[in-house]
Amino acid sequence: MHSRSYIQDHKLSYQQSLANQLVTAVIILNEKLSIVYVNPAAEALLNKSLYRLFNTESEMIFANTSINRSRLIQLLATGQEFTDCDIVVELNESHRFTAEVTASSVEFERTPHVLLEFKQIDQQKQISLEVFQHQQWLAARDLIKGLAHEIKNPLGGLRGAAQLLSKEVTSEQQEYTSMIIEQADRLTNLVDRLLGPNQLPQMQAQNVHGILEKVCQLVGYSNGQKIHLLRDYDPSLPAVECDQEKLQQAVLNIVNNAIQAIDEKHNITLRTRIASNRTIHGKRIKLAIEISIIDNGPGIPTKIQDTLFYPMVSGRSNGTGLGLSISQTLINQHQGKLSCHSRPGHTEFTILLPLKQQPLNRAPLSQESTL
Numbered sequence: 001m002h003s004r005s006y007i008q009d010h011k012l013s014y015q016q017s018l019a020n021q022l023v024t025a026v027i028i029l030n031e032k033l034s035i036v037y038v039n040p041a042a043e044a045l046l047n048k049s050l051y052r053l054f055n056t057e058s059e060m061i062f063a064n065t066s067i068n069r070s071r072l073i074q075l076l077a078t079g080q081e082f083t084d085c086d087i088v089v090e091l092n093e094s095h096r097f098t099a100e101v102t103a104s105s106v107e108f109e110r111t112p113h114v115l116l117e118f119k120q121i122d123q124q125k126q127i128s129l130e131v132f133q134h135q136q137w138l139a140a141r142d143l144i145k146g147l148a149h150e151i152k153n154p155l156g157g158l159r160g161a162a163q164l165l166s167k168e169v170t171s172e173q174q175e176y177t178s179m180i181i182e183q184a185d186r187l188t189n190l191v192d193r194l195l196g197p198n199q200l201p202q203m204q205a206q207n208v209h210g211i212l213e214k215v216c217q218l219v220g221y222s223n224g225q226k227i228h229l230l231r232d233y234d235p236s237l238p239a240v241e242c243d244q245e246k247l248q249q250a251v252l253n254i255v256n257n258a259i260q261a262i263d264e265k266h267n268i269t270l271r272t273r274i275a276s277n278r279t280i281h282g283k284r285i286k287l288a289i290e291i292s293i294i295d296n297g298p299g300i301p302t303k304i305q306d307t308l309f310y311p312m313v314s315g316r317s318n319g320t321g322l323g324l325s326i327s328q329t330l331i332n333q334h335q336g337k338l339s340c341h342s343r344p345g346h347t348e349f350t351i352l353l354p355l356k357q358q359p360l361n362r363a364p365l366s367q368e369s370t371l
């Protein structure tokens with residue numbers, strides 16, 4: 001027969017090695033919600049050792065997520081465990097992951113602790129989700145296009161008839177015919193935007209910084225001193241095959257949205273980087289140019305985040321909800337990808353443009369990198 005303390009020690013050593021072997025990342029927080037233990041899987045996930053993480057507050061991991069202090073305190077008090085899906089943990093600019101997190105209460109040395117288990121939403125799942133969302137977007141766009149087409153056909157006839165009629169009626173009655181013409185023009189304009197870009201892109205090797213500078217110039221003319229535009233360019237970016245006007249329009253729509261969402265206290269940053277090993281609609285891309293449009297405004301309303309790129313989805317009372325859908329179409333025409341990540345204080349739209357060949361020579365572009 002083994003003694004009770006022998007079994008207890010034995011059990012502890014099994015538990016310790018079990019935690020070390022788990023593929024699930026596990027973090028334990030004490031009553032003050034500071035980290036007291038992370039297993040090796042969590043060290044790998046957070047890219048830091050237990051030594052560096054010890055005593056770090058939980059907020060460092062869960063900033064801007066639904067797992068806030070008050071919920072964890074409630075968990076300690078009631079023991080009521082919870083699971084939250086799609087928690088985006090953002091440790092720094094380049095280290096972000098999505099996970100399902102289960103929080104439960106465990107007792108160590110007679111005091112309640114929080115046990116956090118992370119199930120990382122793996123890349124494959126993320127890619128399938130992206131592909132699914134892209135297909136949904138294509139279906140919604142085709143439906144709207146079909147409808148827009150049906151509306152457009154009779155509109156021309158309606159306008160023509162009103163024009164003819166205006167020649168037959170008195171000048172007082174012409175007020176009515178011009179109203180028909182005016183409204184028909186307004187509808188045609190809307191329908192044309194619904195139909196989206198209808199010309200094939202004219203691809204040419206372009207300096208993306210030149211295109212971004214043009215956008216800055218355009219928004220500068222229409223908004224004057226009001227906006228703070230910052231540049232964070234990688235001057236060594238190679239030229240990319242793109243249609244200058246289309247790319248400019250795509251970026252302009254995104255920048256205009258940011259301008260509409262922010263005020264003088266906020267700013268917009270245009271960032272360029274070279275990106276490697278990314279997936280675009282399920283396809284692996286070796287090298288791409290990444291253009292990010294970042295603002296520190298209020299963020300995208302949560303209720304439209306999942307359908308943001310669908311046509312006619314708007315969070316503004318006077319918005320038509322077409323800007324981002326058009327940008328999406330334009331970027332897709334470049335075999336690229338437009339994505340967004342937003343929370344209050346940080347909204348980031350990212351355009352990925354694949355580079356056809358690996359540049360042999362990353363000669364600096366003539367454009368100035370910063371202002």
Ligand SMILES: Nc1ncnc2c1ncn2[C@@H]1O[C@H](COP(=O)(O)OP(=O)(O)OP(=O)(O)O)[C@@H](O)[C@H]1O
Nearest residue numbers: 257258261299300314315316319320321322323324
């Ligand atoms: N940077 C941002 N910050 C906050 N909200 C944003 C931002 N960008 C987009 N949005 C939200 O996304 C919505 C959709 O944008 P989109 O450009 O597609 O349509 P819109 O701006 O409403 O109308 P349109 O561009 O057709 O005039 C916006 O209405 C706004 O609520």
Ligand SMILES: [Mg+2]
Nearest residue numbers: 253257323324
């Ligand atoms: Mg817009």
